Structures are given as structure tokens and as C-alpha cells.
Amino acid sequence: MPLGYNGKILHVDLTTSKHWIEEPDEVFYRTYMGGGCIGAYYLLKEMKPYVDPLGPDNVIVFAVSILTGAPLAGFSRHSVATKSPLTNAYLDSEAGGFWAPELKFSGFDAIVVKGIASKPVYLYIHDGEVAIRDAQQVWGKVTGEAQELIRKELDEPKARMLMIGPGGENLVKYACILNECKHANGRGGAGAVMGSKNLKAVVCRGTKKPEFHDNARILEHAKWFGDNFMKNPANKSGHDFGSADYVSHQVELEEFPTKNFKFGSIKNGEELSGTYMAETILEKGERCWACQVACKRVVKTGAPYNVDPQYGGPEYETLAAFGSNLGITNIEYVAKANELCQKYSIDTISAGMTISFAIECFENGILKKDDTEGIELEYGNEALVLDLIERIAFRKGKLGNLLAEGSKKASEMIGGGSDRYAIHTKGMELALHDPRVKTGVGLGYACSPVGGDHVVVEHDNDFDEFAPKIFVEQVKPLGLLRRINSKYIGPEKVRNFVYLQNHFSFMDSLTLCVLTFAPVRSFTMKHLIDIMDAITGWENSLWEVMKLGERRVNLAKAFNIREGFGRKDDILPVRMYEYLKKSNLEDARIDKEEFNAAIDLLYEMMNWDSEGRPRKAKLHELDLGWVIGEIY
Amino acid sequence: MGNMIKITLEIRSGLKEYVQTEVLDISIQNGSSFVDLANWLSKTYGDALADVLFSKKYGFLWLCVKNRKRVLPEEILEEGDRVMLLPPLAGG
Numbered sequence: 001m002p003l004g005y006n007g008k009i010l011h012v013d014l015t016t017s018k019h020w021i022e023e024p025d026e027v028f029y030r031t032y033m034g035g036g037c038i039g040a041y042y043l044l045k046e047m048k049p050y051v052d053p054l055g056p057d058n059v060i061v062f063a064v065s066i067l068t069g070a071p072l073a074g075f076s077r078h079s080v081a082t083k084s085p086l087t088n089a090y091l092d093s094e095a096g097g098f099w100a101p102e103l104k105f106s107g108f109d110a111i112v113v114k115g116i117a118s119k120p121v122y123l124y125i126h127d128g129e130v131a132i133r134d135a136q137q138v139w140g141k142v143t144g145e146a147q148e149l150i151r152k153e154l155d156e157p158k159a160r161m162l163m164i165g166p167g168g169e170n171l172v173k174y175a176c177i178l179n180e181c182k183h184a185n186g187r188g189g190a191g192a193v194m195g196s197k198n199l200k201a202v203v204c205r206g207t208k209k210p211e212f213h214d215n216a217r218i219l220e221h222a223k224w225f226g227d228n229f230m231k232n233p234a235n236k237s238g239h240d241f242g243s244a245d246y247v248s249h250q251v252e253l254e255e256f257p258t259k260n261f262k263f264g265s266i267k268n269g270e271e272l273s274g275t276y277m278a279e280t281i282l283e284k285g286e287r288c289w290a291c292q293v294a295c296k297r298v299v300k301t302g303a304p305y306n307v308d309p310q311y312g313g314p315e316y317e318t319l320a321a322f323g324s325n326l327g328i329t330n331i332e333y334v335a336k337a338n339e340l341c342q343k344y345s346i347d348t349i350s351a352g353m354t355i356s357f358a359i360e361c362f363e364n365g366i367l368k369k370d371d372t373e374g375i376e377l378e379y380g381n382e383a384l385v386l387d388l389i390e391r392i393a394f395r396k397g398k399l400g401n402l403l404a405e406g407s408k409k410a411s412e413m414i415g416g417g418s419d420r421y422a423i424h425t426k427g428m429e430l431a432l433h434d435p436r437v438k439t440g441v442g443l444g445y446a447c448s449p450v451g452g453d454h455v456v457v458e459h460d461n462d463f464d465e466f467a468p469k470i471f472v473e474q475v476k477p478l479g480l481l482r483r484i485n486s487k488y489i490g491p492e493k494v495r496n497f498v499y500l501q502n503h504f505s506f507m508d509s510l511t512l513c514v515l516t517f518a519p520v521r522s523f524t525m526k527h528l529i530d531i532m533d534a535i536t537g538w539e540n541s542l543w544e545v546m547k548l549g550e551r552r553v554n555l556a557k558a559f560n561i562r563e564g565f566g567r568k569d570d571i572l573p574v575r576m577y578e579y580l581k582k583s584n585l586e587d588a589r590i591d592k593e594e595f596n597a598a599i600d601l602l603y604e605m606m607n608w609d610s611e612g613r614p615r616k617a618k619l620h621e622l623d624l625g626w627v628i629g630e631i632y
Numbered sequence: 633m634g635n636m637i638k639i640t641l642e643i644r645s646g647l648k649e650y651v652q653t654e655v656l657d658i659s660i661q662n663g664s665s666f667v668d669l670a671n672w673l674s675k676t677y678g679d680a681l682a683d684v685l686f687s688k689k690y691g692f693l694w695l696c697v698k699n700r701k702r703v704l705p706e707e708i709l710e711e712g713d714r715v716m717l718l719p720p721l722a723g724g
Contacts, residue, residue, distance in 0.1 A: 231683070231687065233684070233693045233694060233719045233720050234719065234720060234721055236646065236684065236719065237645065237646060237719040237721055240645075240646055240649070241645065241646070245645055245646075245719065245721060246721045246723065248644045248645050248718060249695070249718055249721055252644070252697055252700060252716055252718070253697070253700060253701075253702065254700065270644075273644070273645075274645065275644060275645055275648055433723065438722075454723060455723075458722070458723070459722035459723040460722070461702075461722035462720070462722040465704070466695065466696070466702040466703065466704060467695075467720065467722075468690065468692065468693050468694065468695070468720045469690045469691055469692075470687060470689075470690040470693060470720075471720065473690065520722070583700075585700055585701060
């Protein structure tokens with residue numbers, strides 16, 4: 001009998017309204033374990049190359065892991081993998097909240113969906129029973145309203161659901177998926193894939209908890225975390241101020257992406273900080289399932305914005321994307337922009353960055369009033385941004401349709417040299433961390449199979465010469481023994497990147513939260529392995545999970561190679577090779593030649609050829625011999 | 633008094649809970665480092681703050697910023713410095 005997992009994968013074909021259950025063996029589960037690794041496995045197995053990401057042949061995989069459902073902080077996440085409509089590349093996007101344990105308790109470890117339903121539907125899984133139900137009554141509704149209606153219809157107030165709003169239904173290329181109206185699988189447009197399949201929601205209700213090998217040991221770890229997490233400075237910061245606390249660093253060090261990454265600072269930037277939020281609009285911090293950190297923000301404002309707390313509050317990325325990036329420091333307006341994006345299911349990062357792209361095009365005369373329906377695009381205009389969010393979500397008019405495509409596609413439609421203002425890799429807009437001051441993050445942006453994602457590696461500053469000893473010590477079990485400068489790019493940084501990438505990748509495969517684990521948070525690597533043993537009854541090791549992480553990276557890379565991606569796609573936007581001006585600090589930029597040399601070296605370290613194709617020997621070594629036929 | 637220097641500590645993030653002001657002008661012994669500053673704060677504002685700034689196992693936990701640059705905890709403070717202590721965060 002499996003321990004920790006159900007041993008059941010649900011397959012659904014929406015075109016035929018059929019479903020079936022696959023019961024893979026233990027070797028499968030121990031090889032792929034969950035999350036993005038299981039997602040990538042099914043994308044390669046079930047999908048042909050070059051399918052339309054918004055067509056019936058795209059596959060979308062919702063997965064938890066062998067560890068999900070253990071009552072521990074950071075164990076409540078799930079992954080959504082699909083071919084991205086924003087990048088046409090591999091996508092897996094993770095989220096916390098409450099849906100993941102509910103899927104596990106309802107009897108499955110993953111759901112693999114293909115086809116297109118003939119009318120709007122939602123999937124309902126209840127203690128192993130599966131139903132495809134009519135969703136016409138909730139189609140067109142915003143996430144909060146649709147969630148309430150579905151719960152009422154099912155008479156299941158505890159039903160948990162992954163949900164899209166109008167942004168997903170209208171195929172905004174960066175539409176996201178929400179659970180509990182505030183936890184987002186944010187990046188890459190998985191919400192548009194759901195919309196294209198006429199799939200409004202994936203609803204779970206389960207009462208059967210999985211069996212674990214050693215419950216007492218799991219509870220000991222839960223107690224240890226509860227007793228100790230506030231002693232970790234990063235966990236305490238998350239508890240007290242959420243990810244918004246990072247704003248203060250960015251402001252002070254002039255590394256706060258401002259106006260489409262043109263600048264690193266904005267006047268009164270501190271008014272976007274976690275402390276300012278706590279003193280003004282914060283209602284409370286909120287938890288994911290079984291987590292004591294409670295880093296989620298819930299905010300409320302009065303007029304004129306009247307932000308609804310149901311939709312949570314802005315996190316760091318949103319504060320930067322809709323704040324400094326658009327030349328605004330009014331936190332109440334950012335909270336409203338956040339609320340609208342959660343209601344409509346739109347990724348705040350791509351939305352903010354696509355708007356700043358358009359503003360810069362307008363400032364430079366590439367977009368004119370004829371192209372924008374007479375609207376003057378400018379920084380610092382709160383009403384304009386909120387109006388643009390509406391236009392994007394509902395694809396209103398020429399401008400709404402243009403911006404709903406994301407900055408890369410929009411720049412192709414506009415032409416005129418606008419591509420230099422599109423700050424993306426592979427079509428995914430960069431998150432709000434400047435790679436000119438942390439080059440490992442830059443390698444992640446350039447080489448991640450999903451594009452401009454900031455959660456590819458732990459960021460450089462955590463292990464540089466100024467980092468606290470706690471982090472430098474906690475990363476040593478990975479074999480990373482030296483502090484490395486954040487702006488340096490060379491062999492030692494590439495080695496760090498490879499190890500840290502495999503580390504984050506196994507975290508995504510095990511659907512664990514990086515905000516509760518070493519190297520930077522409370523649970524150590526030792527805790528992780530002992531918890532895995534206690535859940536599964538297997539004798540696990542850090543070696544095994546590092547190989548798991550490497551396996552996921554190579555599966556995702558293979559998916560992209562099969563789609564025609566290569567070395568030419570592993571690049572940074574040209575702006576990153578220009579200087580980021582700072583007032584009294586050293587200006588920063590990336591040296592293109594050095595950066596390209598680092599990517600070449602990265603390929604060699606990963607045992608990829610000059611196009612980034614995993615070599616046959618590497619695939620065999622990772623027990624992925626079956627992938628060879630897909631890419632050779 | 634010739635052995636004392638004046639610095640300005642701007643209070644951000646988790647420090648505000650303990651030092652309930654925006655800016656603190658401090659006279660501190662010449663030759664003091666950021667660790668000395670953190671010790672002074674702990675002594676002045678109590679053990680609870682000491683537990684936040686220091687760990688028995690790893691020592692000083694926070695980031696030191698002097699005149700908008702990150703510096704080491706051992707960095708010596710100088711007359712007129714504008715400094716911050718921030719929790720060690722690197723991503724959003």
C-alpha cells in the first residue's frame with residue numbers, strides 16, 4: 001500500500017467527456033515524485049510537438065506530490081503544467097493555498113486534462129468520484145462570485161477549487177489560476193489554457209487522508225517548526241510583513257525596478273513597503289493550509305478604491321509591477337489593481353510589465369493615439385492602469401486586445417523597434433528583480449524553460465559576502481561552501497546556479513514552499529529528508545532529491561527542444577546589457593560576452609549540447625532514456 | 633565626548649516593532665561596528681529585540697546598510713553615517 005500518495009492519476013478528456021484512472025507503480029512515483037516533474041512527464045508523453053496551446057491537443061496537468069497532505073508548513077502547494085500560450089514553451093507554475101491537500105484527500109495525486117468541452121464545465125472530484133458538470137451559470141463571473149455559486153450548488157462550503165475569471169475565459173495570454181481568490185498559479189497563461197478548454201474550475205472535496213509511515217515523527221517536525229520558525233529572520237519577516245517587506249531593501253539599495261527596468265528607484269518608494277502596508281491597509285496575515293508563517297496579506301481600503309479583502313493583498317511582485325514599474329507609490333491603488341487581477345485571473349507581473357512596455361512605446365512615438373483609441377499612455381496615472389486592466393481582461397477594443405497578448409507578441413504586432421522595450425525572455429515578462437545586480441537570477445531568467453521566472457534559484461544576495469552566516473551555513477549541505485559576489489558572473493557562479501537550480505527544481509517537484517525550507521528558511525535539508533522518510537517509509541537522501549530536481553529541469557528542457565527552442569532563446573532583454581543608473585552607488589550592467597560565456601559553461605555543466613539539448617548519456621543517467629526518441 | 637560619533641539610524645521593517653520611531657539619531661563610541669550598534673539597540677530596547685537580531689548558533693542575523701550600500705557587520709561606523717538594519721531578504 002502506498003504511503004503518502006494515493007497511487008492514482010486521473011485522466012480527463014473534455015472533448016469526449018470521458019475519464020479514466022491510471023495507477024502507476026512505486027517506481028514511477030519514486031522517479032517523478034510530483035509537481036512539475038510529473039507534469040513534464042505527461043506533457044512529453046501525452047502531447048505531440050507544435051500543438052496550439054489554446055487548442056484541444058494541449059494538455060494541462062494539475063499535480064501535487066508524494067508529500068502533500070502531511071500537516072506541515074510549506075506542504076500545501078500544487079503545480080500546473082502545460083504548454084504556455086504566452087511563450088509556446090514548457091510551463092509549470094506553482095501555488096499555495098488550500099487546493100493541494102484537498103486533491104490528495106479526494107483520492108488522486110494528479111489530474112491530466114486534454115480536449116475541449118463543447119460548453120463551459122467544471123470538474124468535480126469528491127472522495128474518488130469524478131463528475132464533469134455544467135458551468136454555464138458561472139461562466140463570465142469573477143472568481144469570488146463563481147466560487148460562492150459553485151459551493152452553493154454543490155452544498156459543499158468546504159469545497160476547494162482552482163478557478164479562472166474572465167481573463168482566462170477571454171484567453172488573455174497571461175491569465176492565471178486562482179484558489180481561494182488569492183493564491184495564484186500566476187505565470188505563463190495556464191488560466192488561458194483552462195479557458196480554451198471551457199474549463200471554469202477544478203473543484204475538490206475529500207475526506208480520506210493518506211496513510212503515512214510515521215505520524216508521530218511528522219507531528220514532531222510540525223511542532224519544531226511552530227516553535228522555531230520565528231527565530232529565522234526571513235520567516236519572521238514573512239510572518240510580520242509578507243513578501244512586501246522586500247520593498248524596503250529594494251528602495252534603499254536603488255534596485256527597485258522602476259518604469260520598465262529603466263531606473264532602480266522611485267521617490268517615496270517606501271510607501272509601497274510591507275511596514276507601510278501594515279500601518280495603513282493591512283487587515284491581517286493569512287495562512288496556507290497547515291502553515292504557521294501566514295505570509296499572505298489581506299488588505300482593505302475605503303473610498304475611492306474600496307478594496308475587497310476576499311482577494312487578499314499585493315505581494316512584492318505586484319507592488320513593484322503596478323507600483324514603481326508604473327511610476328506610482330499609492331499602495332491603495334496597487335491593492336485595487338491586485339484585486340482586479342485576482343477577480344479576473346490575470347498575472348500581475350505580466351500585466352504590469354506589458355503596460356509599462358506600452359507606455360515606453362508611446363513615450364517613444366512607436367505607439368500613437370491612433371493605436372490606443374485616443375488614450376494617452378503615461379506613467380503615474382492610476383486611473384489609466386485600472387482602466388487598462390479592464391480592457392485587457394475583457395479584450396476590449398484594439399488596445400485591450402493588443403495588451404492581452406503580452407509584451408513579446410504585442411511588440412511583434414507593433415513593430416518599429418518596439419522589441420527593445422519588451423522586457424521578457426521567451427515571451428514571459430521578467431519578474432521584478434533586476435538581473436544586473438544578481439546575475440544568478442539573470443541566468444535563471446535566460447535559461448529557465450518557462451522564461452522570465454524569478455523562482456528558479458535562491459537569489460544571489462543570500463550567499464554573497466554580506467549575507468548572514470545562517471544562510472551561508474544552511475546551503476553547505478548542497479556543497480556550496482563559498483560566498484560569491486552577487487554581480488559576479490563566472491564559473492563559480494555558474495556552479496552555484498546549477499546546484500541551486502536543481503534544489504529549487506526538486507522543491508517544485510515535491511510541491512514544497514521555498515519560504516519554509518533551507519537554505520534560507522527554517523526547515524533544514526536534514527529535516528526535509530527525515531520528513532520524507534516519515535511520510536513514505538522509504539530511505540530518502542539529498543542525493544536522490546537533487547537528481548529529482550535535475551530530472552525535472554531536463555524534462556522541461558527536452559520539451560522545449562522538441563518545440564524548436566534552442567540556444568538563441570536563452571537570452572536576456574537588451575536592456576540588461578545597459579547600465580542601471582544609481583545615485584551614489586556603482587552603476588550596474590551585465591557584460592554580454594561574459595554572460596554568454598557563462599551560459600555556454602552552464603550547458604557544459606548540465607551536459608547539454610550547444611543548442612541546450614540534453615545529451616543522450618545525461619538522459620540515461622537520469623533514467624530518462626525514453627526521452628531520447630522525443631528529441632533526437 | 634570626543635570618543636563619541638553621531639550617526640543616523642533609519643528604522644525600517646521589523647525594527648519598528650521595538651524602536652517605535654522613523655529615525656533615531658544616536659551617539660555611539662568611536663570605532664563601533666554594526667554589531668556594536670545592534671548590541672546597543674538590544675541593550676536599550678530589550679531582550680526581545682536581541683532575540684530578533686542575534687542567534688546563538690549563527691550570531692548577527694540582519695543585513696547592514698551604510699549610506700545606501702550593503703556592508704559587513706564588522707564595518708566601522710563613521711561620523712554622519714546614515715545606516716539601516718534590515719532583515720536578510722533577497723527575493724520577493
